[in-house]
Amino acid sequence: MVSEYDFWLLDLDGTLVDVEWSYTREVFDRVGDRLGREFSDQEADIIWNGLTGSRDRQLEAWGIDPTEFWAAFHEEEDPLVRAEQTYLHDDAAFVADIDAPVGLVTHCQEFLAEPVLENVGIHDWFDARLCCTEQTGWKPDPQPVESVMANLGVGNNGHRGVLAGDGANDVGAAWNAGLDAIHVERVGHERRGQCVLGDYRVRSFDELF
Incomplete structure (x- = not known):
């Protein structure tokens, strides 16, 4: 599964980490x-x-x-x-072993994201990071995704990429940027009140492998 893609993009909150x-x-x-x-x-x-x-x-x-x-x-x-109240999902560990460019695209603001990344020990997982703002745009707008792709050197030049996230906005951003989308359902369809479609729909990243 991992080797199918030339690069990976991931959301942060609700995807890789959660807070108490x-x-x-x-x-x-x-x-x-x-x-x-x-x-x-x-x-x-x-x-x-x-x-x-x-x-x-x-x-x-x-x-x-x-x-x-x-x-x-x-x-x-x-x-x-x-940061102290944030924990890493066990099934997110596969990201550390991805042998391809990896980027982070999150709505979590930089002043919060940086301490979280350091506290859970995943800062070095990413070759490029972007914390969305009014200037960069917000998912499902493809602009922040395309910005990270450019920083990774994997723009619209034939590279096959995927974006994984826990929300409909992540799936929309992936599709709007021409990427495959993985939706990881952390809260459950019942609690969400709807199903989120994606190229892959899983409750845990472990289901992908």
Whole structure:
């Protein structure tokens, strides 16, 4: 499976790593205090894991201004605490053995992503990394994916690549950039409320091998 592709791109949160629920709950409690609005466990789960696709559209549907929410959210996130509360999925270990260029394309902001990568010991797994911003675009926009491909030297020049992630936005970004897509379903179809299609649909990367 691994050798079928000339390069691999991966998402981070929910794909390779996850954070303890207690951390998520505490962050949403503090964000709720800032915004004057309580978040239920279900709402926190939906936003943290992007269960309904676009987080901004979901926030707007709840009557919450996304810009205000994310400003409060990032103010309340402590990079070191988050890193300490983050764990690596056992089935992600195959990435370390990929004998091809490997890139990371994540919505996790750089001030959070770097401590997480260091804490779980996977910083050196990636030949190129990109933390999406308004300037780079957000998945499913292919722009951040294509940017990492360019950094890896595997642009649209006949190389066959794949992007693995836990959300519909990851699959969309892969297809929009002309790549195969692996969807790893970490939360379950029942909790997500829908099925996410992909060229491969697995509950664990172990199923690929």
